[in-house]
Amino acid sequence: MALLETIVIAFWAMLPAYVPNNIAVLAGGGRPIDGGRTMGGSRLLGDGKTWRGTAAGTTAGLALAGVLTLAADDVSGALGVDVPEFTLLAALGLAGGAMLGDILASFLKRRSGRERGAMFPGLDQLDFVVVSLPLTALLASEWFFTWFTWDVIAVVVVLTPILHVTTNMIAYQLGLKNEPW
Ligand code: CTP
Ligand code: K
Ligand code: MG
Known part of the structure; x- marks a missing residue:
C-alpha cells in the first residue's frame, strides 16, 4: 500500500x-x-x-x-482510497477505548504521585491508542484486522503523538485547556 493511502486510512479509522x-x-x-475517593493518600x-x-x-x-x-462511499470515490465504514462495535471500541485509556492513564498518574494536569510524556500521547x-480488536475482530494492518498500526503510532501535541497546543492557546499537553 502506498504511504499516503496508509496515512489516509489510519487517520480516518482513528477519528472516532x-x-x-x-x-x-x-x-x-x-x-x-x-466521587472524590482516594487510594494511598492520592485521588x-x-x-x-x-x-x-466521559459521556459526551x-x-x-x-x-x-x-x-x-x-460519507465513506463518497470519500472513497473522491480520494481513490477505500476508507472504512464503522460497525457499532468498532465505534464503541475506538471511542470507549479512547476514554478508558485516558482514565487508566489518570489512575497511573495518581499512583505515581502526579497531580491533576501533571505531564506524563509518552502516556499522555498514546494512552488512548494503547x-x-x-x-476494538476484541469487540470487532474482523473489522479491526481488515483495516488495522501492521503498516496502518505503524502510522497510527507515529501520527497520533504528532496530532496530539498539535491539537493540545492549539486548545491551550485558545484557552480551552489548562496545560499544553
Ligand atoms: N475531562 C473530563 N472527563 C474526562 C476527560 C477529560 O471531564 N474523561 C475534562 C476535564 O475537565 C479535564 C480536561 O478535560 O480537566 C482535560 O483533560 P485531561 O488533560 O485528560 O485531564 P487533566 O485535567 O490533565 O487530568 P489528568 O492529570 O488526570 O490527566
Ligand atoms: K490525558
Ligand atoms: Mg492533562
Missing part, C-alpha cells in the same frame, strides 16, 4: 478515537468519576475525569463514526 478526548475537554465539569482518578466529559466524549466518538460511515486498539 481522536475526537472523544477533545470533546471531553470542552464538555468536562461536574461530578468526578471517582483514585482526580477531578479531571468527570461523568459528563464517547457519544461524540460514536456519532462521528456514524457520520463517517455515511486501550482503544486492543479493545
Whole structure:
C-alpha cells in the first residue's frame, strides 16, 4: 500500500478515537468519576475525569463514526482510497477505548504521585491508542484486522503523538485547556 493511502486510512479509522478526548475537554465539569475517593493518600482518578466529559466524549466518538460511515462511499470515490465504514462495535471500541485509556492513564498518574494536569510524556500521547486498539480488536475482530494492518498500526503510532501535541497546543492557546499537553 502506498504511504499516503496508509496515512489516509489510519487517520480516518482513528477519528472516532481522536475526537472523544477533545470533546471531553470542552464538555468536562461536574461530578468526578471517582466521587472524590482516594487510594494511598492520592485521588483514585482526580477531578479531571468527570461523568459528563466521559459521556459526551464517547457519544461524540460514536456519532462521528456514524457520520463517517455515511460519507465513506463518497470519500472513497473522491480520494481513490477505500476508507472504512464503522460497525457499532468498532465505534464503541475506538471511542470507549479512547476514554478508558485516558482514565487508566489518570489512575497511573495518581499512583505515581502526579497531580491533576501533571505531564506524563509518552502516556499522555498514546494512552488512548494503547486501550482503544486492543479493545476494538476484541469487540470487532474482523473489522479491526481488515483495516488495522501492521503498516496502518505503524502510522497510527507515529501520527497520533504528532496530532496530539498539535491539537493540545492549539486548545491551550485558545484557552480551552489548562496545560499544553
Ligand atoms: N475531562 C473530563 N472527563 C474526562 C476527560 C477529560 O471531564 N474523561 C475534562 C476535564 O475537565 C479535564 C480536561 O478535560 O480537566 C482535560 O483533560 P485531561 O488533560 O485528560 O485531564 P487533566 O485535567 O490533565 O487530568 P489528568 O492529570 O488526570 O490527566
Ligand atoms: K490525558
Ligand atoms: Mg492533562
